[in-house]
Amino acid sequence: MKRKKNSPKLWIAVCFIGLILFLLSSGSGKITPWGPIARSVIDITAPFQNLTAKICSAVEGFWLTYFHLIKVREENAQLKASVDALKLENSRYREMLSDYRRFEELLQFKESSDRPSLAARVIGLDPTGWFKSVIIDKGEKQGVKLDMSVVNADGIIGRVVSVSQNYSKVLLIIDQNSAVDCLVQRSRERGIAVGLSTNICKLNYVQESGDVVVGDIIVSSGLAGVFPKGLPVGEVLDIKDVPGELFKDINIKPAVDFSRLEAVLLIAKEHVPSLDQTKTE
Known part of the structure; x- marks a missing residue:
């Protein structure tokens, strides 16, 4: 069986990436201006990096907003439960006050009667x-x-x-x-x-x-x-x-x-x- 020949495009891509890495690393330890090739590489890759950064930022903002909304909803549920409990307690107090007034009226009537x-x-x-x-x-x-x-x-x-x-x-x-x-x-x-x-x-x-x-x-x-x-x-x-x-x-x-x-x-x-x-x- 004949072995498949490697595609020339793959070798070209590998050489291109290697060249880029060599050019970028060749100036390590020195602060030198970008050369023509480095500028071309930066001009090509920077828009993709910018797009990637925006996507990451958007995803991060979405997740933060999502978790914030979940927290807000939980807090709202807790507040609603607290309000309902306060309403119930208030209703009980009103009923107790109403009972007190009724028994107070009965007590006044009882005091006016000479019978047990x-x-x-x-x-x-x-x-x-x-x-x-x-x-x-x-x-x-x-x-x-x-x-x-x-x-x-x-x-x-x-x-x-x-x-x-x-x-x-x-x-x-x-x-x-x-x-x-x-x-x-x-x-x-x-x-x-x-x-x-x-x-x-x-x-x-x-x-x-x-x-x-x-x-x-x-x-x-x-x-x-x-x-x-x-x-x-x-x-x-x-x-x-x-x-x-x-x-x-x-x-x-x-x-x-x-x-x-x-x-x-x-x-x-x-x-x-x-x-x-x-x-x-």
Whole structure:
């Protein structure tokens, strides 16, 4: 087999590079001006060196910018996490302040009542769904008894109808099975407030000739000893005189916003002497 002959171009390139290296190194140790060949070589190679330097600089700048952006993004993520944590903490503080204000209002109401009372918190709705009622976080162990009235700073909420060791159920006055003996605060007309819907109660048994007008405040009468006397029940919304009926058709708006029940106050039922006890005395 014949061996391949080396290409003349390869030898020319090797000789040219060797010549360049010889010319550049021949002046080592001396400071001499470039000769014609050296200048030609520099003129040829310098643009490539300049281009290479620019490319390296661009690549270096890209990588530095890239890593800087990564660092900035990490710092932004850390700052966002810190801001979110501060927002959450701020929200907790606002909620604590709101709870404090609600319990402060209940405490002021408690101080104005001469009956034993107990603060509680609403933790849920009646799971059966048959009644408009709520569950509170106090029960027999904490001293809760049946028929204790449940109120807040706005007015009457309802009464305790079921009690377990640590929880109780409160029937709200907006339930149709609830009944509160009431007075028209201005005229002292009597009636019974019964539940109708979430936002409306009926004031029954007010005589046709009774003195009631829209805007009158309805308060508890204190009879039967369940609810203390004078607690707000609601405000008269509208009145209808039904021909042939003995009583007015009156709707009242409850004083309490039942969509925002949280902190409540339980008040012990007042002991009402029976007729036999009264005769004995």
